[in-house]
Amino acid sequence: MKLRLLFACSLLASVALAQKEVSITLDDVPNVGLYKKDNNRSLLLENITRLQLPVAIFSNEGNLYQNTSAADNYKALAQWIGNKNITAGNHTFNHVGYSNVGAKVFEESVEKGEVITENLLKQQGKTLRYFRFPFNDMGKDSSMHRQMKTFLQNKGYIVAPFTIENSDWAYSAVYEDALLHGDQAKAKTIGSTYVSTTLALFDYFEALCLKQLGRPIKHIYLCHDNALNTDYLPALVEGLQKKGYAFITLDKALTDDVYARKEYYTGSAGFSWLYRWEPDAEKRKALLRSEPENAALMKAYETLQKKN
Template sequence: MYRRFSCLLALLSLTVAGGALAADAKRIAITIDDLPAASATPMAPAEAGRLNQQLLTALQRHGAKAVGFVNEDRLLVPGHVDDGVALLHAWLDAGMELGNHGFGHLGLWKSSREDVEAGVLKGEVLTRWVTSRRSAPLRYYRPPFTQTGKTEAEREAFEAFLAHHGYAVAPMTVDHDDYLFACVYDRLQAPGEAARRQVVTDEYDTHLRTSLQVFETMSQELFGRQIPQVLLIHANRLNAATLDRTLRTLKERGYAFAPLDEVLLDEAYRSPARASGRFGPSWLARWARAKGVKLSVYGQPDPVGQTAQWHAQLCRQ
């Protein structure tokens, strides 16, 4: 009898634990910047189109609804504007959302607020045309270099400008130096470099895991829980080749994919965020600074390993 009772108790506690696990499942939104593509080496529009299809296929395979942030200056390739428009449609066809990443990729550190604001409006023409014809939203702006202002006054004025034009800043909480790995990967495109490309992709996955640990620690220290996160990566050759693996890694760590608009409903995203200044850190760091809370870590560690060495040789010329 006692044994049966204790078995029942064990079963009950397992069920409760299972339920608690489901309710506490970590969530993450995927955001991809620099559409159509960022590359350290020349890239033809046809390759950019294929690269985006690879990204979209991986996202769809994992049921992830991402937001793709567009640099329209990169779409306006003479003789290939139709390809650029087709690329925007492909994102919407795949069930994704489009956002604005500014014309000319101007950041609020080197460029004036007036120039960045002009870039917001100049950078929405094709995207607005495509989204409005399909009744799709165009509501998020991802600041280039994730710079939101040199001062609090500039951040507030810029956010007011964005709100006036129907935009909210798309924050990010997880980034892991994908541009650094991507530059090395771009420079190792020769057929004979497959082995080194494999090292880069393996180290990239390891760095994602290490970085997630840091951002989860920041979330725990700041909010006492795992808030839904926002991952920032870029449209590039590296992510086209590895997004499927990245999404599997996230699932392995207990993340479920959620659209950005759902993630932003979490009250954590209503926390005041300090203006970025020059370096655009995770919003977790910006919230901590605004609250005056000291954290044990403030962002992803510097990449180590062979990729970091190759980056010094191949990407700093």
């Protein structure tokens, strides 16, 4: 009995002392409208450089033809891809949803969206390896899932998963609206809430990993190139460091064999891979319902969308 107790205590101690790790990933790069406001600079990239933070980005090359000159936007993307902290990936040309447009249109957007990124990487002696589905919509059913996974694998792509996200796109919309109306106090509250709720989500998913898998995993956090992360990603990084997290590349995160687990979910919803690995649909729904959320923020986002 004592030996069993000692073994259990030892196991718990080893789990507690295990290094917590996370890879930060950014979708929808480059946000050229935001850069235009900042004299064609990405202040988010500057923060990432200052923090020496390894980050994987997923680009929509269609963004290069928006808001200002294509030449300036090309330079912006080149600065991201040329940065030593950055791993570059494809996010389609124009951020189309696979379930909505079907295989032919989606495949064309994948191929059109890799041209510039691939060329910039070749100049550095690197290859384009990662792809992330817009909205993490991998198809309406298992047939669509299989068809596009086969297409991407044949092109040499690795589909980038994620385990944690916090609807930062909704936070950022409300945050930017507060700034637009000169309400600095409201904007600060939104930014601080984004950081605190994201940290709470990390705690939730860490506990879920211990319950489902019996161990910590190398997490992948999904967020976006937006004004909110430009201003508050450093605070989130600081908060995660205080919780004992080390920041790792996407390459290293995917060495965790958890990412080889079978995915049981074959619908179009874009939720965490921790839910996709759950074979029981009812348990999956229960996990989704128990996830911490900020109902007030989402209501504010929906109200803003109706106004616009």
